Amino acid sequence: MSGYQVDDATPDEIEAERATYAPIADATRRLADLSIRTRVSPEDAASAREHLEAAIALLDKDADAEPYGVRYSSSGVTRAWGNAVVGVRNPIAPPLTLIGDEDGVFAEFELSAAYEGPPNLVHGGVSAMILDQLLGEAAAAAGKPGMTGTLTVRYRRATPLGALRGEARVDRVDGIKTYAVGHIADAEGVCVEAEGVFILPRWARADRTAPKKFE
């Protein structure tokens, strides 16, 4: 495993990267939603597909062979822009924008038709995915970043698609293990709760213990 990557991107370069590629991810998120809901004619669908193939050909002219990874820059900005939950360049990510500090993190987000499991409801696995990220971010924000060791998710009631809020905080720390708790709620209250154990990888124990900063 290559571990984490430090690049020499300046703040201007980072903003240029965001301005160039984040709109591609945004458009692809709208396509993901429409791919499910559209009922246009085969002719219109075929025309849309030609546009998608043209976009693919353009974007594939020069593409990194590797996944995005996590990129640190000397200016202090960390980019997890390919991350499946928070990545601004990842159309699979809603993406969540987290706000918080060592006392906890939260995020408000919307889940579209692309996150459905049972009819009109958020897929239970999607809730688990988001909670894993929230709990891990809470651990990182408290200066205890780690990989998930165990994640337990309790579904209190059905989670509707639409506007949701997630929260997480560190409950306790025991050596290299950090215990985090959190939940996802809608306007009526908590839908899903989780607790997780996060373990600092051996290779990261020397230099990755500073509290994570949010941009």
Next chain:
Amino acid sequence: MSGYQVDDATPDEIEAERATYAPIADATRRLADLSIRTRVSPEDAASAREHLEAAIALLDKDADAEPYGVRYSSSGVTRAWGNAVVGVRNPIAPPLTLIGDEDGVFAEFELSAAYEGPPNLVHGGVSAMILDQLLGEAAAAAGKPGMTGTLTVRYRRATPLGALRGEARVDRVDGIKTYAVGHIADAEGVCVEAEGVFILPRWARADRTAPKKFE
């Protein structure tokens, strides 16, 4: 909640729907991957974006206001085509194609850069999401469909992006609660294990107890 939907789609109509819209989802999956990995010029990115906006305009000419749901047809085919893990019309879904019977289910699948968490590794939350679906499908295949009550995921070792295999089976049944277990493995063996409790919703207890059939 509207519950599950029975439509009158014939086998031919179902295949026509697949032929028209599944390629849109496939192309959008490739776009999700390229959105993360591309490093083309701002000019090429802007041109790609124009194609994406054109595709969006075409697909949005006529779109269902509702998420896809789960559609049953009188011909016996069930379409969970918007599902976040198995939906053939959902670009967020890898999608998994499950094979199995009442003794268990399995799926072989590939996870691209869009499913990344730590560098080069599958996001822990993505593994949880996939396991939730696998365990739920194992319960359904055993004639005990249900909503997830509790899901516990244990991360044995890092899960690499790329070719993976998932398996799940019912461990035991206790009234309306079905206990399922499963894992995700790479070529070296098990990476992540899970156990889940699935509970048949009250509204579904009368008529949804036949073992699920796989196409």
